[in-house]
Amino acid sequence: MAGMTTVTPDLDRLAIDTIRTLSIDGVQQANSGHPGAPMGAAPMAYAVWTRFLRHAPTDPAWPDRDRFVLSAGHASMLLYSLLHLTGYAVSMDDLKSFRQWGSITPGHPEHGLTPGVEATTGPLGQGLTNAVGMAIAERRLSAEFNGDGADGSIVDHWTYVIASDGDLQEGVASEAASLAGHLRLGKLVVLYDDNLIQLDGPTKMAWSEDVPARFAAYGWHTQRVGDGNDVAAITTAIEAARADDRPSLIAVRTHIGFGSPNKQDSQKAHGAPLGPDEVRLTKEAYGWDPDRTFYVPADAAAHFRAAIPAGETLVAEWKARLAAYAEAEPARAAEFQRRLAGDLAQGWGSDLKTYETGSEVATRNASQDAIQALGPRVPELFGGAADLSESNLTDVKGEPDFSAETAGRNLRFGVREHAMGGIANGLAYHGGFRPYVATFLTFSDYMRGSVRLASVAGLPVTYVWTHDSVGLGEDGPTHQPVEHYAALRAIPNLWFVRPGDANETAAAWALALERRDGPVALALTRQKLPTLPGTSTGARNGVARGGYILREASGGTPELITIGTGSELQLAFAAAEALEADGIPTRVVSLPCWEVFDAQDQAYRDSVLPPSVRKRLSVEIGVSLGWERWVGDEGAIVSLDHFGASAPAGTIFEHFGFTTDRVADVARRVVRDGLRGRIGTVDGGHFGSHPTLEAGDPGVERSGASDPGHS
Ligand SMILES: Cc1ncc(C[n+]2csc(CCOP(=O)(O)OP(=O)(O)O)c2C)c(N)n1
Ligand SMILES: [Mg+2]
Numbered sequence: 001m002a003g004m005t006t007v008t009p010d011l012d013r014l015a016i017d018t019i020r021t022l023s024i025d026g027v028q029q030a031n032s033g034h035p036g037a038p039m040g041a042a043p044m045a046y047a048v049w050t051r052f053l054r055h056a057p058t059d060p061a062w063p064d065r066d067r068f069v070l071s072a073g074h075a076s077m078l079l080y081s082l083l084h085l086t087g088y089a090v091s092m093d094d095l096k097s098f099r100q101w102g103s104i105t106p107g108h109p110e111h112g113l114t115p116g117v118e119a120t121t122g123p124l125g126q127g128l129t130n131a132v133g134m135a136i137a138e139r140r141l142s143a144e145f146n147g148d149g150a151d152g153s154i155v156d157h158w159t160y161v162i163a164s165d166g167d168l169q170e171g172v173a174s175e176a177a178s179l180a181g182h183l184r185l186g187k188l189v190v191l192y193d194d195n196l197i198q199l200d201g202p203t204k205m206a207w208s209e210d211v212p213a214r215f216a217a218y219g220w221h222t223q224r225v226g227d228g229n230d231v232a233a234i235t236t237a238i239e240a241a242r243a244d245d246r247p248s249l250i251a252v253r254t255h256i257g258f259g260s261p262n263k264q265d266s267q268k269a270h271g272a273p274l275g276p277d278e279v280r281l282t283k284e285a286y287g288w289d290p291d292r293t294f295y296v297p298a299d300a301a302a303h304f305r306a307a308i309p310a311g312e313t314l315v316a317e318w319k320a321r322l323a324a325y326a327e328a329e330p331a332r333a334a335e336f337q338r339r340l341a342g343d344l345a346q347g348w349g350s351d352l353k354t355y356e357t358g359s360e361v362a363t364r365n366a367s368q369d370a371i372q373a374l375g376p377r378v379p380e381l382f383g384g385a386a387d388l389s390e391s392n393l394t395d396v397k398g399e400p401d402f403s404a405e406t407a408g409r410n411l412r413f414g415v416r417e418h419a420m421g422g423i424a425n426g427l428a429y430h431g432g433f434r435p436y437v438a439t440f441l442t443f444s445d446y447m448r449g450s451v452r453l454a455s456v457a458g459l460p461v462t463y464v465w466t467h468d469s470v471g472l473g474e475d476g477p478t479h480q481p482v483e484h485y486a487a488l489r490a491i492p493n494l495w496f497v498r499p500g501d502a503n504e505t506a507a508a509w510a511l512a513l514e515r516r517d518g519p520v521a522l523a524l525t526r527q528k529l530p531t532l533p534g535t536s537t538g539a540r541n542g543v544a545r546g547g548y549i550l551r552e553a554s555g556g557t558p559e560l561i562t563i564g565t566g567s568e569l570q571l572a573f574a575a576a577e578a579l580e581a582d583g584i585p586t587r588v589v590s591l592p593c594w595e596v597f598d599a600q601d602q603a604y605r606d607s608v609l610p611p612s613v614r615k616r617l618s619v620e621i622g623v624s625l626g627w628e629r630w631v632g633d634e635g636a637i638v639s640l641d642h643f644g645a646s647a648p649a650g651t652i653f654e655h656f657g658f659t660t661d662r663v664a665d666v667a668r669r670v671v672r673d674g675l676r677g678r679i680g681t682v683d684g685g686h687f688g689s690h691p692t693l694e695a696g697d698p699g700v701e702r703s704g705a706s707d708p709g710h711s
Helices: 009-030 036-052 073-086 092-096 126-145 165-169 171-182 211-218 231-243 276-286 298-305 307-328 330-341 363-374 417-430 441-457 484-489 502-514 535-544 566-581 594-598 602-608 649-656 660-673
Strands: 067-070 159-164 188-194 221-225 248-253 360-362 381-385 410-412 434-440 462-466 495-497 520-524 528-530 548-551 560-564 586-590 616-619 636-638 677-679
Touching (some): 009 073, 009 092, 009 231, 036 073, 036 248, 067 126, 126 165, 126 171, 126 330, 126 417, 126 441, 159 165, 165 171, 165 188, 211 248, 221 231, 298 307, 363 462, 363 502, 381 462, 417 434, 441 462, 441 520, 462 502, 484 520, 495 502, 502 520, 502 535, 548 566
Parallel strands (some): 067 159, 221 248, 560 586
Antiparallel strands (some): 381 410
């Protein structure tokens, strides 16, 4: 909306140059950063922020605000300048401490650190993808809560994006844009900073397609604005974008480093300060005093600050609509508030199932049970799979799909794992939802960029990653995760959970929903697993602590501790029973989530893994990396340090030595012979076995009957 003052082209220009010079000065002061994109994209950002964006600088979390995502996160000074100028709690001192230790103006925007930053961006393509998630969230939330009550518009906002060449070169953004077009996300408007320059030089080095034509093929409404300084033309284009019911791309021809006599239209303006001399020349070119830094002319300040009262009015009007809604439909309004607050409803987990000892259930099926149990009680649970819902078992049965026509509950991502992850992040950023997304665990690699960002930003996204080991069988090594557990455990703030049976799976879902400050990954089996003694009572609290004593040693003082996760928990259990039969007191520890266990106090960790019990054996059908930490230097690690093989699961487990008899044999030798370290597989299949055995062959006595549960 226009400010109180009359907006003339001169005022536009003054305000735009204020954004430019603040960005130039911030980068120069930091002696680090990206001035060129803010200088080129300032007019389009100005048009969005002063003429369209409905936001409230003094209430940055106002739920019905329009979202603005700077996908080109390297242009962060553009965003910080706008936040400062329009009255968010981003001070001039914050701009002066751009990129410095402890500042709220880090190199790339970080959600949660800076008021008004809607998404953590910087890895190109992610912001646009997040924005697709936000637009999906807006549509579904409005379908759920607008309607008959009051005037039916408590959820009604737009998502605006500024994206750069790099954003649109990225595969993740292409996946997301394709889905956005298919879903006809009409309240998404992307302004493309079409400056023909990227980090290494002109985009034509590596890029020649017609970008708007590509987006048109995705089903987008597309336009071009020939002059990126023409605010009127940009404004008209945004109006046309809003009038169309498709998502919109506006390719705005800009000039990187606009106004810099020696660096405009060159990659030299991309990622380095202009330098003191060039800063002076540029300010002179703008008609500014070259001796002033971080200068905000009074007219520009007044114009931008009109956003404060305008935002307060918008919030007040919205609150009035909400009050009327609450009057008309109190229960629905209360539910709306609960959803926005992110609190779980009373009794949310009360339909989670308990499974009887001995019942055989694949953990992916137990996860399906959990989703069904949570579905009605946790309507904010919203997600889907990347064309594998039949395998991942993620549909909320009986609910419609989310499509262009219907804002249903089951999302269909197509085979677009990376965008799926970024869209889930967008749903989480938006609020009102608890997103979950699914594929085969191996293909977590295809979405890892998004998973890492969920972890950085602390987003409560749940990953349902099934087919979690060579136990998936015949599809073979391309599909069989081996290094993934270690690779995912290596991501800070991601909780990687590999439940050992159906009860632990229900508990893992509960853990995921109870977590609000970061993502939780569930690694689930394709194959059936036996429900183990003790999990029906112990799993809920045990999984909530990351690890627990599943079976105590006779007499209470173990000589050996076996530790298992996932489908190998049963092997740890059976081996312990075999050793007990030999008179060796053996404890079984289930360790489904290292990160949560690690976060327990020392006393608890020591009670589960007493430092005095140094004979330990871990069993997990993935790489050994990291297990040293839990088994110590007198422990042994039954692991899989090579790729898998194509064969029925039972055959694979047998050849690799993941059988009850063999694990029991290794366990005995840990106690009796001091066997320790990595234990190689028995037979490496078509990749050859790994020569890691440290104390001779620990036993190859195996039989076809020694593979419970791997049918
Ligand atoms: C996924 C990813 N790869 C690489 C980078 C490093 N990087 C930052 S900006 C950029 C390219 C910049 O080109 P463009 O997007 O056109 O931005 P402009 O130079 O126009 O500001 C690159 C390669 C990144 N941030 N993210
Ligand atoms: Mg560019």
